[in-house]
Amino acid sequence: MVTDSLRRGLGLLSRNPYLWLPGLVAGCLGALDILLQFSYGTFLATRLWILEALLIPFLLAGAYSQIKTGDQGYRAFLFGGMKYYFRILLPALLIAFVVLATVILVSIPLLVVGAAGTVLPFIVIGCTIPIIFFTFFADTAAVFEDSGIFECIRRSVEIVLNRPGSMIGFFLVCLGIIILVGLPLAVIWTGLLYAQLLPLSTMDPSQIQSFSIEMLNEMLGSTGIQITAIVYCIAITVLGNILYAFKAAFYQKTIGEVSLTTPPVLQGGYDEKGRWYKY
Secondary structure, rough: OHHHHHHHHHHHHHHHHHHHHHHHHHHHHHHHHHHHHHHHOEEEEEHHHHHHHHHHHHHHHHHHHHHHHOOOOOOHHHHHHHHHHHHHHHHHHHHHHHHHHHHHHHHHHHHHHHHHHHHHHHHHHHHHHHHHHOOHHHHHHHHHHHOHHHHHHHHHHHHHHHHHHHHHHHHHHHHHHHHHHHHHHHHHHHOOOOOHHHHHHOHHHHHHHHOOOHHHHHHHHHHHHHHHHHHHHHHHHHHHHHHHHHHHHHHHHHHHHHHHHHHOOOOEEOOOOOOOOOE
C-alpha cells in the first residue's frame, strides 16, 4: 500500500502543475529568508515565517482539494484553498499550542531543580515527535473527510492507532525520500562551498559551540549565501511536494480500505415482541 501510494503521489504531481505550488512557494520563501538574514539580519528575515505559516495552509488546501475532486485549473485551486483554509490552519495552530504547553509543563519540575537548560532540547524532541506522529494526518482528514477542527485531529489519531504497521512504513519511506533527495544536494552544496567550509574542520569543540549564524554568513560570503539559498529552494520544492502528495495519496488509500473493511450498519427496529426488523 505504501509504495502504491508513493507512485500515485508522483503521478499526481506529473499530471497537475498546480500541485507543485505548495513546495515551490515554501522553497522560494525559505530562500528569500536566507538572503534577507544575510543582508538585513535575522529580525526582518524571521517575519517571513509568519507569512509562510499563513500562506502554506492555503496552498495545501487548494492542492488537497484538487487531489480529492480530480479538478484542475486555478479556479478549482483557489476555491479549494478558500474552502478548506481554516480547516487546515486552525488545527495546526491548536497542535502547535499543545506542543508548546506540553514542553512548558514538562520543563517546570526541571526548572525547579535547575536542570531544564541541559535537557531542554531532549524535552522539546520528546514532546514534539509523539504529538506530530499521531496528529500528522489532521490536515488530510480535514479536506478528504470534511472534518472539523477537533474531529480531524481525532480522526488522525484514530487512523494512526488502527494501522500502526502501515504508519511506520509510511514514515520510514518518508525518511528514505528525505535521505535520497537531501543527501545528494548536501554533497553538491558542500562541494560548491568546500573552500568556504574548510575552516570548520580546524575548529575545536569550544569554537564550534560558540559558532553563530553571523559567523556562518561571514564564512560563506555573498556568493555562498546565494548558492545556499538556491540549493535550499530546490530541496524544499522537491521534498515538500513529493511528501505532501505521497501523504495525500496514502491517506486516501487508507480511508478507502477502512471503509471497505468496516461492515455496513443495518437500519431497523424492534417490535413489541422483541423481534428485529430491517427497514
